[in-house]
Structure formats: C-alpha cells, structure tokens
Amino acid sequence: MDGTDDTNGLHGPHDVNGMNGAGGPDGTDGPDGPGGAGEDRARAVRRDAAVRAAVEQGLLGPGSPLVCLLDVTGIRASAASLRAAFAAVTAPGTPVLHAFAVKATPLVPVLRLLHEEGLGAEVASPGELALARAAGVPAARIVLDSPAKTPAELREALELGVAVNADNPQELARIDALVGSAVPRSPLGIRVNPQVGGGSIGALSTATATSKFGMGLRDEGVREWIVRAYLDRPWLTRLHTHTGSQGIPLPLMAQGVARTYALAEEINARAGRRQVDTLDLGGGLPVNFGSEETTPTYAQYARLLRETVPGLFDGRYGLVTEFGRSLLAKQGTVVTRVEYTKRAGGRPVAVTHAGVQVATRTVYAPEAWPLRLAAYDAQGRPKAGPEVVQDVAGPACFAGDLLAEGRALAPLEPGDHVAALDTGAYFLAHHYAYNSLPRPGIYGFAPDGSGGIAFVTVRKPQTLRDIVAEAGGEHASALTALRTPERA
Numbered sequence: 036m037d038g039t040d041d042t043n044g045l046h047g048p049h050d051v052n053g054m055n056g057a058g059g060p061d062g063t064d065g066p067d068g069p070g071g072a073g074e075d076r077a078r079a080v081r082r083d084a085a086v087r088a089a090v091e092q093g094l095l096g097p098g099s100p101l102v103c104l105l106d107v108t109g110i111r112a113s114a115a116s117l118r119a120a121f122a123a124v125t126a127p128g129t130p131v132l133h134a135f136a137v138k139a140t141p142l143v144p145v146l147r148l149l150h151e152e153g154l155g156a157e158v159a160s161p162g163e164l165a166l167a168r169a170a171g172v173p174a175a176r177i178v179l180d181s182p183a184k185t186p187a188e189l190r191e192a193l194e195l196g197v198a199v200n201a202d203n204p205q206e207l208a209r210i211d212a213l214v215g216s217a218v219p220r221s222p223l224g225i226r227v228n229p230q231v232g233g234g235s236i237g238a239l240s241t242a243t244a245t246s247k248f249g250m251g252l253r254d255e256g257v258r259e260w261i262v263r264a265y266l267d268r269p270w271l272t273r274l275h276t277h278t279g280s281q282g283i284p285l286p287l288m289a290q291g292v293a294r295t296y297a298l299a300e301e302i303n304a305r306a307g308r309r310q311v312d313t314l315d316l317g318g319g320l321p322v323n324f325g326s327e328e329t330t331p332t333y334a335q336y337a338r339l340l341r342e343t344v345p346g347l348f349d350g351r352y353g354l355v356t357e358f359g360r361s362l363l364a365k366q367g368t369v370v371t372r373v374e375y376t377k378r379a380g381g382r383p384v385a386v387t388h389a390g391v392q393v394a395t396r397t398v399y400a401p402e403a404w405p406l407r408l409a410a411y412d413a414q415g416r417p418k419a420g421p422e423v424v425q426d427v428a429g430p431a432c433f434a435g436d437l438l439a440e441g442r443a444l445a446p447l448e449p450g451d452h453v454a455a456l457d458t459g460a461y462f463l464a465h466h467y468a469y470n471s472l473p474r475p476g477i478y479g480f481a482p483d484g485s486g487g488i489a490f491v492t493v494r495k496p497q498t499l500r501d502i503v504a505e506a507g508g509e510h511a512s513a514l515t516a517l518r519t520p521e522r523a
C-alpha cells in the first residue's frame with residue numbers, strides 16, 4: 036500500500052460513514068460548476084492531440100493497430116463537476132459519498148484516480164470489490180450492490196465494513212444470520228424498486244414493474260413488509276434505489292428518488308427516530324453520444340432533484356450516488372488503424388481493427404448504441420475533405436461486425452485512423468473475446484508540461500501467449516487423455 040487511504044483530507048466533520056463532506060470550494064465555476072462548454076471544447080482538442088501523439092510515439096501503428104486512450108485531465112474534470120453539482124444543492128456539512136459504479140470502467144488505475152478525486156466505489160461482484168481494494172479505496176467508501184450475493188460475499192463485506200444493500204428478503208435473512216446480536220460495522224440498507232417505469236432501452240431499465248432488482252414498492256404488501264423490516268432491525272439505516280441507466284429521462288429518475296425518499300420518511304415517522312439516515316440514489320445519468328456536448332449535466336440533475344425532493348437536501352440525510360457511464364464515457368477513445376478499404380455493392384467499406392471485441396453493444400444493437408466516429412490521417416491529424424458515406428468495419432468474422440453503417444466521414448484510406456468517441460465507459464474495458472482477438476492496451480494521457488503528451492499504461496495489451504493460456508493452453512491434452520476405462 037502506498038498511503039492512499041484517507042490521506043486526501045476530504046472527510047468532512049460529519050463524516051461518520053466515511054463520506055466526504057460536501058460544500059467545499061467547489062461549485063464556484065458558474066451555474067454548471069467546473070466544465071461546461073469550455074471543457075467540452077478543450078476535451079476535443081486534447082483528444083486530437085492525443086491521437087496525433089499516439090501515432091508519433093509509436094503507440095499506434097502497423098504492429099499495434101488498436102489502442103484505447105483515457106483522458107486523465109477529463110476524468111479529473113468530470114469528478115470535479117459531480118462533486119460541485121451536489122455541493123451546490125446540499126446543506127453545509129451533509130455527508131455525500133459519490134461511489135463510482137465500477138462496472139462502467141473496471142480498471143484499477145481509474146479507480147485509484149477517482150479515489151484521489153474524492154470518489155468511492157460501487158461494486159457488484161467479488162471481482163469488482165477486489166479491484167476497488169487493489170486501487171486503495173477504503174472499505175468505508177465502498178458500496179456493495181448485486182442481486183446474487185453469496186453468503187461468503189456477504190460475510191466478507193460485513194467483516195470489511197463495506198456498505199451492503201440487500202436486494203430481497205432472502206438476502207436480508209442471510210444478513211440477519213451474519214449480524215446476529217452484534218452491531219454491524221457496515222451501513223446496511225434495502226434496495227427498493229420504485230416501479231416508476233422504464234426508459235428507451237429495456238435492458239437497462241431497472242424500475243419497471245417486473246425488474247429483477249430490489250423490492251417492488253408498489254407490489255402488494257411489499258411497502259408494509261419493508262417498513263416492518265426496518266422497525267425490526269435498528270441497524271437498517273439506508274435505503275437504496277437505482278432507476279436505470281442510459282435512456283431513462285431525468286424526471287423519471289427524480290421520481291424514483293422521490294418515492295424512495297417518501298418511504299424513508301414513513302419509516303422514520305413510524306420508528307419515531309431518524310433510523311434511515313442515508314439515501315443511496317443510484318446512478319444512471321444518461322450520456323449524450325450524439326455530440327461533444329455534456330448533456331444533461333450533473334448540475335442539472337442535482338437541481339432537478341432538489342426541486343422534486345427538497346427534503347432530501349436539507350441536511351437530515353446523508354447521500355450516496357453511484358454514477359458510472361456519465362463520469363467516464365466522454366473521457367475514453369478507441370483508436371484503430373484502417374487496414375484495407377474496398378467497395379461492396381457500390382458502398383465504400385473501411386476495414387479496421389475495432390469491432391465487436393471493443394464495441395460489443397454497438398455492434399449487436401446499433402440502434403440503441405450508436406457511436407460517434409472521427410477520421411484521422413496516417414499521421415494522426417484530423418482528416419478533412421468531402422465526406423463520403425461509408426461503412427466502418429471491425430476485424431471479426433461475421434457480417435454485422437460494423438462500428439458504423441453508412442456513416443459520412445472523410446474518405447478513408449489504408450493507414451488512416453478512425454476513433455470511436457465516448458467509449459470510456461462500458462466499451463474499452465468490456466472486452467468480448469470473439470475470434471480470439473486480443474484485449475488492446477489502454478493508455479492514460481495528460482499534457483507532459485512541455486507542449487507534448489505523456490502516456491502511461493493503464494492495462495497492457497494482451498499477448499498471443501495470454502490468449503492461448505486463457506483458452507486452456509495448459510490443459511491441451513486434457514480431453515484426449517480422458518478415456519473411459521475399458522471393461523475387463
């Protein structure tokens with residue numbers, strides 16, 4: 036360990052649950068906090084410079100035709116805008132823990148960077164918990180959610196003091212057994228499904244009537260069951276909701292929070308004390324994949340929340356948020372070299388090395404997950420020129436492996452580059468092992484202080500040896516050696 040635990044002085048005076056006090060010097064950069072249109076423009080400039088430098092420095096070239104780039108400056112700015120947005124709407128001294136949803140970008144150096152920026156981690160598997168701990172995120176700043184926690188996972192979380200949100204009554208019974216008559220170290224809560232309805236992407240809508248997540252607040256008898264569960268367990272002090280990801284309109288998200296808040300008020304009224312002291316609002320701020328603009332902003336969402344649920348911000352409740360995609364999407368870029376160009380049925384096709392292995396959702400569900408593409412020339416300079424409608428294809432052996440179909444871009448030639456933008460969350464670190472394509476290297480970049488760009492390795496590219504090992508290489512003769520014994 037290298038002293039990343041709690042050395043950044045972010046903990047406020049009311050910091051009983053390891054949450055940092057909001058209301059610092061943030062929120063002084065205008066109505067939308069740090070960032071805004073200026074940051075959007077600056078990010079695009081930094082990205083162009085990084086692509087150019089990646090080519091110049093040989094990170095990207097004929098031998099390494101696919102790289103992923105993370106904008107360290109942008110990640111810090113994104114974290115700052117989140118902190119500022121909530122600092123601007125919460126009563127002074129309100130504990131606020133922004134727990135980054137690890138599944139969005141499960142990379143240890145990213146979690147370490149966000150920790151340094153004052154964020155915690157929301158984890159949903161033993162692997163994600165291990166990543167957060169490897170990054171040095173203290174247990175008190177980790178929240179464990181997941182619909183399928185095993186008894187061993189629950190025991191570990193409670194031993195560490197990691198916050199846990201129980202998904203269902205059976206899980207709560209397991210927690211009962213673990214807690215026994217002790218006072219648990221972990222803040223504990225129940226995840227509720229406010230059943231406010233879905234958004235435009237069904238697979239990411241977690242608050243439909245029949246969603247698999249949490250306890251359905253409007254199902255018969257459930258609300259009363261939850262209230263009783265709290266009255267019977269003085270150690271239940273949190274309530275958790277997450278209305279969905281990408282495609283959920285902000286007012287629907289706010290309504291999900293409002294229903295959860297109303298339940299907390301009811302529990303506290305019936306308990307005659309402030310038993311529920313913290314509301315976990317989940318994540319899910321949508322990302323604009325259509326242009327450079329960051330919209331909606333954290334500031335807009337925080338203001339809408341305060342208008343919809345004013346009582347949430349008057350200082351009686353600590354807050355937890357769990358944003359993932361909105362923190363990282365615009366800070367990541369997948370860049371690939373054009374290997375060949377051809378024409379098929381009259382349409383130009385650029386064959387690249389970025390396809391289903393790095394943009395799985397886009398390839399399989401292009402309507403739901405369109406990506407912006409940018410063309411660069413062989414030197415990594417933005418490529419201008421009269422746009423041509425073309426397909427940008429990946430390397431995998433199936434016809435649908437397209438980053439974009441019929442996209443207007445400067446005419447691409449072999450040796451040029453194509454960047455898939457806004458791929459910092461749920462893309463570049465979500466490898467799909469089709470065709471045994473290697474996981475590409477992921478590099479962080481920042482200005483080097485003398486006008487250039489410095490790169491650092493976040494994740495090494497996978498080697499052929501790694502691929503063979505992952506494909507059972509050390510068990511090569513396992514199947515041929517398995518013979519049914521002959522009968523005597």
Ligand SMILES: *Cc1c(COP(=O)(O)O)cnc(C)c1O
Pocket residue numbers: 136138139157180277279280281317318319320357358359360361
């Ligand atoms: C996925 C998830 C998040 C993060 O969602 P984003 O859309 O990436 O912000 C937060 N909380 C829970 C419980 C989740 O499942």
